[in-house]
Amino acid sequence: MHVMVIGAAGMIGRKLVEKIAASPGALGYDVEALTLVDVVAPPVPDALSPIAAALSLDLSAQGVAEELVAKRPDVIFHLAAIVSGEAEADFDLGYRVNLDGTRNLFEAIRHEGARAPYAPRVIFASSIAVFGEPFPERIGDDFFTTPLTSYGTQKAICELLLADYTRKGFFDGIGIRLPTICIRPGKPNKAASGFFSNILREPLAGQEAVLPVDESVRHWFASPRSAVGFFVHAARMDTSRIGPRRNLTMPGLSALVGEEIEALGRIAGPKAVALIRREPDPVIRRIVSGWATDFDARRASELGFRAETNFDEIIRIHIEDELGGRI
Amino acid sequence: MHVMVIGAAGMIGRKLVEKIAASPGALGYDVEALTLVDVVAPPVPDALSPIAAALSLDLSAQGVAEELVAKRPDVIFHLAAIVSGEAEADFDLGYRVNLDGTRNLFEAIRHEGARAPYAPRVIFASSIAVFGEPFPERIGDDFFTTPLTSYGTQKAICELLLADYTRKGFFDGIGIRLPTICIRPGKPNKAASGFFSNILREPLAGQEAVLPVDESVRHWFASPRSAVGFFVHAARMDTSRIGPRRNLTMPGLSALVGEEIEALGRIAGPKAVALIRREPDPVIRRIVSGWATDFDARRASELGFRAETNFDEIIRIHIEDELGGRI
Numbered sequence: 030m031h032v033m034v035i036g037a038a039g040m041i042g043r044k045l046v047e048k049i050a051a052s053p054g055a056l057g058y059d060v061e062a063l064t065l066v067d068v069v070a071p072p073v074p075d076a077l078s079p080i081a082a083a084l085s086l087d088l089s090a091q092g093v094a095e096e097l098v099a100k101r102p103d104v105i106f107h108l109a110a111i112v113s114g115e116a117e118a119d120f121d122l123g124y125r126v127n128l129d130g131t132r133n134l135f136e137a138i139r140h141e142g143a144r145a146p147y148a149p150r151v152i153f154a155s156s157i158a159v160f161g162e163p164f165p166e167r168i169g170d171d172f173f174t175t176p177l178t179s180y181g182t183q184k185a186i187c188e189l190l191l192a193d194y195t196r197k198g199f200f201d202g203i204g205i206r207l208p209t210i211c212i213r214p215g216k217p218n219k220a221a222s223g224f225f226s227n228i229l230r231e232p233l234a235g236q237e238a239v240l241p242v243d244e245s246v247r248h249w250f251a252s253p254r255s256a257v258g259f260f261v262h263a264a265r266m267d268t269s270r271i272g273p274r275r276n277l278t279m280p281g282l283s284a285l286v287g288e289e290i291e292a293l294g295r296i297a298g299p300k301a302v303a304l305i306r307r308e309p310d311p312v313i314r315r316i317v318s319g320w321a322t323d324f325d326a327r328r329a330s331e332l333g334f335r336a337e338t339n340f341d342e343i344i345r346i347h348i349e350d351e352l353g354g355r356i
Numbered sequence: 357m358h359v360m361v362i363g364a365a366g367m368i369g370r371k372l373v374e375k376i377a378a379s380p381g382a383l384g385y386d387v388e389a390l391t392l393v394d395v396v397a398p399p400v401p402d403a404l405s406p407i408a409a410a411l412s413l414d415l416s417a418q419g420v421a422e423e424l425v426a427k428r429p430d431v432i433f434h435l436a437a438i439v440s441g442e443a444e445a446d447f448d449l450g451y452r453v454n455l456d457g458t459r460n461l462f463e464a465i466r467h468e469g470a471r472a473p474y475a476p477r478v479i480f481a482s483s484i485a486v487f488g489e490p491f492p493e494r495i496g497d498d499f500f501t502t503p504l505t506s507y508g509t510q511k512a513i514c515e516l517l518l519a520d521y522t523r524k525g526f527f528d529g530i531g532i533r534l535p536t537i538c539i540r541p542g543k544p545n546k547a548a549s550g551f552f553s554n555i556l557r558e559p560l561a562g563q564e565a566v567l568p569v570d571e572s573v574r575h576w577f578a579s580p581r582s583a584v585g586f587f588v589h590a591a592r593m594d595t596s597r598i599g600p601r602r603n604l605t606m607p608g609l610s611a612l613v614g615e616e617i618e619a620l621g622r623i624a625g626p627k628a629v630a631l632i633r634r635e636p637d638p639v640i641r642r643i644v645s646g647w648a649t650d651f652d653a654r655r656a657s658e659l660g661f662r663a664e665t666n667f668d669e670i671i672r673i674h675i676e677d678e679l680g681g682r683i
Contacts, residue, residue: 120466120524139447161600165498173500175519175601182520186513192502193509197447273488274502 031062032264033097035088035134036108037071040213041154044257045106046081050074056104057265064100067109089130094137101147104264107134108154114220116180127183135190139199151191151202152263155276157249159185159206160321167325170278177319188276195275203263204276208251208324208336212347221316225250228286229293229344232301233356241310244287247322251281251336252346259334270332280336282343283323292340296348297356358389359591360424362415362461363435365394367540368481371584372433373408377401383431384592391427394436416457421464428474431591434461435481441547443507454510462517466526478518478529479590482603484576486512486533487648494652497605504646515603522602530590531603535578535651535663539674548643552577552613556620556671559628560683568637571614574649578608578663579673586661597659607663609670610650619667623675624683 032049036042046065048055063081065071070085086093088109109130110116116123131153141147158181159174174185191202213226217238224241225248231238251259259279271277294302326334337343348356359376363369373392375382390408392398397412413420415436436457437443443450458480468474485508486501501512518529540553544565551568552575558565578586586606598604621629653661664670675683 171492171500173498174516176516177523177600179520179524182516185516189501189503189509189512189516193506196504197506273504 030056030058030060030103031064031100032056032060032104032106033064033066033100033102034071034106034108035066035097036106036110036154037065037083038067038069039108040215040253041210041256041260042067042106042108043072044253045108045260046071046077047074048257048261050076055261062102064097064102066097087126087130088134089126094130094133095140098134098137098141101141102149104150104152105134105138106152106154106260106264107131110154111180112220113156113158113178113180116183117178120179123179123183127180128186131187132190135194135199139194142199148198148200150264150268151200152260153187153191153202153204154260155184155188155204155206156181157206157208157278157321157324159188162319162321164321167323168278168321169325170328192273192275196273201268202275203268203271205259205263206276206278207256207259208249208279208281210253210256211250211343212252212351214253214347214351221313224313225286225289228305229289230347232293232304233297233344233347233352235304237304237306239308240286240305241308241313242286242317243309243314244285244290246286246317247283248286248317249281249283249321249324250340250343251279252343254346254350255279255281255336262334266333274328277329277332277334278324278326280326280330280334281324282337282339284340289340292344296341296344357383357385357387357431358391358427358429359383359387359431359433360391360393360427360429361398361433361435362393362424363433363437363481364392364398364410365396366435367542367580368537368583368587369394369433369435370399371580372435372587373398373404374401375584375588377403382588389429391424391429393424414453414457415461416453421457421460422467425461425464425468428468429476431477431479432461432465433479433481433587433591434458437481437511438507439547440483440485440505440507443510444505447506450506450510454507455513458514459517462521462526466521469526475525475527477591477595478527479587480514480518480529480531481587482511482515482531482533483508484533484535484605484648484651486515489646489648491648494650495605495648496652497655519600519602523600528595529602530595530598532586532590533603533605534583534586535576535606535608537580537583538577538670539579539678541580541674541678548640549647551640552616555613555632556616557674559620559631560624560671560674560679562631564631564633566635567613567632568635568640569613569644570636570641571612571617573613573644574610575613575644576608576610576648576651577667577670578606579670581673581677582606582608582663589661593660601655604656604659604661605651605653607653607657607661608651609664609666611667616667619671622668623671
């Protein structure tokens, strides 16, 4: 099987490729060729160098989607996107990359299939940003998508396209609505959601972190390992079980910031907790107050997608996957 | 005020223009200029000829949206679309007209507003085809859009764009999700939904009509007069009351085919009812079984949109508006 990862230099893309490198059978079939694509050349794990090609290409540029699809990959992971804040600040860029880039890909597949039978599996990274407040206490699988950002709008549109192209038989698509990924590895960043990871990752490394909201803030989480697991499962599952509603809210953990901190205390002790500095930030508090706090992700759970059920687990996964098992 | 109607040669477009001709104050302000656009030149009522221009243009063609928006209309009714069956049969045509045509319009408005402040009211004709089965018994205002046709997908995408462009302040948009319009004037056509109108309109004119489904089939209706009323209300209402969820399921009448026939009997007598010939058609029965049967259109009702509450009313409106008040 030929597997293509578009957006392979991003956090989840890299982890997905590392997973394929570490567990060659993870996808349920032999990966004979791997094409890694991103706007910057994606890293290639040594174990995959005999079968992997890394390409530095922009999916939204003229002809790129056709060039990629001409290779006829059997499975396409499409993770490439302009992030929320940037898509909000630059309307043209967000629509060009997040909508037109994705539509280019879908159209290239349709045209390739018109030349000779071809209908790859396409796994699309969507987001809970497709939802907009006000929310019910738990958002069910049939709640409507009324995004309050251009990013969320672009993702919701691509979900609709994915379902229609799948219904027409042009490809076999699955949309994966990711929870907020926590603990994000790397440095603290200025994303409004950054603190959810910062207040765990930094203290685990002996560093201070800033908490800009109250401990009573609730949000929806999954670990990077779960995120990779969602994509792997989507690549190997029996899609005939999904039916025409192809976009799935992934399972996750609904937890309070206070529960994050309690779990940190249990695992890393009071000294780690003491590294969290409370600096209320009304701007971040306001942004976060508009985010979804809880989902009833029944369909995805029934289809075999799995996430963490408590924050101790999320922290332990970070320690295992990012800190070599030790703090 | 300058009012533009795109899709002005269609059934609702024509009736909307006739309404403006008959009731100059209907929109709540003086109409000083009226631009009527369609792929075929739209008819201009005599009363409007001093202020109306009729243009034969295709919104999806290069440069057309810019040309129209350069006239800076204050209110734009966008009713132009490829119908459901044709959009399903011709994938490229449906996406080009129903998605790209609409996006061209929205983009042209955004760019015009970047040159000098401009944010017209945009009233977009959407459809209950944005929903796909299975449905709850009554579809509420927060039910998700999982269309099962390309037409429904295109309408749902345009709804998302309309909400995002409105949120960003590029225009003041309202999406109007129309029920099935009944009684459609004109000749019987081959649309799968045609019989809902045919079994009333033809007997009222002394002609035979074919009923291809059981009397127990339930569906969601509004008269052409109500449809015009929705658009007129959307043009004059205080949009600050809508909030960011700009696409509204219009009120309608949930009724059985049997209730249609009973109303026909009450108004036109048993001879009219006897003109309905039962010819079960399994294909039409199957298509219709996938359609929504009932909505709880609470938001639109609270915002002042009104439709009929029984089929006698729908039939009387047809007699008044199409048959000169007599059968």
